[in-house]
Amino acid sequence: MSALSSSKPEQANTLLDREYSPDTPIPEVVSELSLPEDLSAGRGNPVERAEAVLSEIVHRFGAERIALAASWQKETAVLVDLVQRVAPAARIFTLDTGVLFPHSYAVWREVEQRYGFKVEAWKGEWVDGLWDADPDRCCHLRKVVPLREALAQADCWLTGLRRDQSPERANTPEYAWDELHGLFKAVPLATWSERDVWRYIFERGLPYNKLHDEGYSSIGCTHCTRAGEGREGRWAGTAKTECGMHA
Numbered sequence: 001m002s003a004l005s006s007s008k009p010e011q012a013n014t015l016l017d018r019e020y021s022p023d024t025p026i027p028e029v030v031s032e033l034s035l036p037e038d039l040s041a042g043r044g045n046p047v048e049r050a051e052a053v054l055s056e057i058v059h060r061f062g063a064e065r066i067a068l069a070a071s072w073q074k075e076t077a078v079l080v081d082l083v084q085r086v087a088p089a090a091r092i093f094t095l096d097t098g099v100l101f102p103h104s105y106a107v108w109r110e111v112e113q114r115y116g117f118k119v120e121a122w123k124g125e126w127v128d129g130l131w132d133a134d135p136d137r138c139c140h141l142r143k144v145v146p147l148r149e150a151l152a153q154a155d156c157w158l159t160g161l162r163r164d165q166s167p168e169r170a171n172t173p174e175y176a177w178d179e180l181h182g183l184f185k186a187v188p189l190a191t192w193s194e195r196d197v198w199r200y201i202f203e204r205g206l207p208y209n210k211l212h213d214e215g216y217s218s219i220g221c222t223h224c225t226r227a228g229e230g231r232e233g234r235w236a237g238t239a240k241t242e243c244g245m246h247a
């Protein structure tokens with residue numbers, strides 16, 4: 001696992017060493033998942049399905065070329081555990097905006113202690129109060145730019161998006177070329193329900209973000225998150241619904 005870092009690591013040999021631009025051709029990697037027959041027809045057992053997605057990605061790219069983005073929401077608890085079992089050499093990183101909830105920093109430390117690794121921390125430019133003045137710009141500087149840097153050495157990234165989180169996410173593919181960032185993106189929990197997530201966490205006694213117990217279904221930065229169902233507590237009272245990391 002990579003050490004704590006707030007700057008761009010050195011370049012390594014890569015499948016996709018790239019200066020990405022929209023004209024960059026999609027690499028010759030099969031863009032469809034080939035899941036076992038009993039899973040490909042329907043949703044199937046959610047844990048087996050997520051494991052199959054991860055196994056496929058490891059087979060295609062090698063675990064070292066996979067990077068999991070940890071948001072410290074409940075889905076992160078599941079994905080960290082799955083990755084530790086299926087792809088323990090994969091990188092795990094987080095975007096530390098500097099204004100995460102104390103609960104998020106606490107579960108970050110708990111995860112490191114439980115699994116015995118350091119999560120990579122990537123930070124963007126700090127402009128005080130930008131979350132009020134220009135939240136899109138704030139997300140760009142503090143999330144999108146450092147995300148791009150964190151993904152520069154990856155060929156496939158993993159996120160904890162789920163289709164039932166919001167209408168904008170209802171068609172999220174489990175695996176696709178990510179045009180926005182110029183690498184593949186896998187979403188092993190895309191078909192999971194909220195109940196699936198909690199069942200996995202409680203059956204295994206995993207550390208999770210305790211802010212969920214206070215009515216926060218979705219958790220981001222302190223200035224832009226309120227308690228609420230689904231993603232209704234994110235940028236509540238504004239038209240903004242996403243931070244710009246997901247096309």
Ligand code: SF4
Nearest residue numbers: 131135138139221224
């Ligand atoms: S969620 Fe809010 S504080 Fe966090 S990066 Fe976006 S605008 Fe800034």
